Amino acid sequence: MQGNLSSFDWGRPEWRQITPLILLLVSSILLLSARLSRGRLHIPGYLRYLWAFLLVFAVADFVSFTPAVWLLAFISFRALREYFSLVDLRLEDRLGVMGAYVAIPFMIFLVQIDWYGFFIVSIPVYAFIVIPYLVTVFDEDGRGSLLSIGMIDFGLFFFVYCLGHLAYLAYYSTWLALLLLLSVTLCKLVSTCCTSRGRLVGFLLGLPAVVGLSLLLQPWTDVPLVPAVFVGVLIPVLVQMGERTITAIERDLGIDAGNLEPGRGRVLDALATYLFAAPIVFHYLRWIMKFGESVTGHGA
């Protein structure tokens, strides 16, 4: 590439396409070296999932959105499977749990065919009506059914519906999804660095960093200036709320965040904050950008 830095055109479409690949390459090297270091280099779980999402988006950009969205379905399945392995379910709840698993391909298909109207009500309306029924079908006694319904519905909402929002965001634009993921990652990295100084310091340092990132990525995300700043403020707030919620849930599920075993909180711990922030960011951007009405995504 020729020319000095001042003539560098940040908004050129090649850079917009290649940057996710560069990020994927960097994170792959990082993960590989962590694996080869045999524990000396510790990589937090959320970076593994950032890598997975980068891979999915690379598939979406360079192959097709369809395989990418089904890879997201697999991530959703893994997360939901881990959640159901952790909660205290009864034998009678099996049908309800099956129903929750079935909701994954159903919802992902709606994203794939861009049927927003049905996607947005599929889980809150249909699944949340059907699953309580399924839980009670084989339940003669009824005791504990409300708790089971709550547990299954929460898992479905969080690990399927919220992930569906991320998938939809990626459907509209890879960079919008990346804005969300990179911002959340940045927040988590800053708060990890400031653990000893408390949550507030982490939040206050993370806020300008995310606003800066949001403005920096503006030429690629196409979010106007004011909404870009707003998203930059919104995400750290959501991350703070998410961290608090997830910590409480982890404690209830008996997840030892310091020693995460496979199947005992690894996916939940890594993925939860991304998922917590996804729906609200998606709705804000959809509202501002009027995606689906004026702007079309991968499906166009």
Added chain:
Amino acid sequence: MAPELHRLSRLIFHLLLLRPLLHLIFGLNVRGTENLPARGPFILAANHNSHLDILMLCSSLPLHMLGDVHIVAARDYFERHKKLFTFLDWLFRPVWVDRGAGGGDVLKRMVEIVDAGGILIVFPEGTRGEAGVMGRFHSGVGRLVGDRPLTPLLPAFILGSERALPREAALPLPVWQHVSIGPPQIVQGSGGDITRDLQQSVAALGRSETAKRQRRREERRQAFVVAVLGIDGSGKSTLARLLAEDYSVDQSTCLIGDELMLFADGAQRRAQPLLKEKLRRWLSAQAKDARSLAFYKIPKISELLLRDALLGEARRWYGPDLVFMDGSPLLNMTAWSTLYRNELMSPEFCARAIEILSGGGQPNDPLYREFPELKAIKRLGLARLHRPDAVIFLDVAPGVSMKRIFDRGEKLQVHENEEKLSRLREAYLLVVRALNENLNLPAFVLDGERDQLTIRDEARCLIDEIRTGIGEATS
């Protein structure tokens, strides 16, 4: 097909189909692989809840061991499906057991496998049983290890298969499987001893695995409430405390006396502060300082009502196994009424008053006319006092109790004189009779002029007897 070809095809099946599928659908987390010997012979004994167990155990072993693995399986169950039987016979080369037939041949075959350096996977429970419940181990494995004491015996615990594919279910549910392999056991003793030790090791692995899982709030235990009654200076507070401390060695207990105390593991435990408790202590102090019975009555009744409410709070917040009450608000109020209407006293009268105060009774009971206070309490919605499950009355002559009160050196309360105390004692005895005869509630009179520890032991015997009786009746 040559045996080597069989071996290779089995390996390929495990490597390319079974293991990837299990990881994809369920997810498998294996702990304790470092406990596995480098090669056979060894015996892996695990709990059994599901058909998935054998797949999970095989997938937990290193690939190079798979060629030597044999399982022990029930012929009568699998023979019903001919194709499945042939397939399993090829994949796992089981030692087929005919349940109900003698085990001599099976044992011989297992010994042969072990002698040839093979790896045996056994499920000593024999059947899948109830999901998540470990049944009694059969002694076959103990006898085998008894025959070959140098063969390493490894306990293993599988968690998750009871949810993924329990006996009752037709379709598997994708949930994580955790296999935990324990260190080789050092065995000694007879076959029965070895089996028992093995079951304990598997159960211990299971406890550490299941401890990592979320538990729903346990069903609320209904605490057993013992009320210790007695006139002032009879030593009822001391007895209640001694009992609470004594029972706390293996159970959690709560003492509701002048102050509320919790005990567990043989020591006092810090109690979460309750507002009602603070209010009650203030009222109690007011009653103790009262100059006449009229000034004594209102704070005392309020204190008693709060003491009863405290029983509900203690059950709700602390969830103890046993509650010891220094006095019972219900019975104290009934007995105290005699101080005002001595002429009315009879066991029937007491029983009716107890019924009314604990939320029962007839609406037009003539008792209301005699006792307007009772009507007031009922109207205020306060007549919902708890009935204790057992009552102990410490009987002490009023003279002795007066002497004890003087010896304490505390300020005398208004009712603390020999005449009133002897009337109160008679009232309590009447209440005890009413409880036993009219209300069918176990109430005992103990001689309170003996050594405190002797009384405690006697009381404990009585309480244990009642609790066992209740336990047997409910089961």
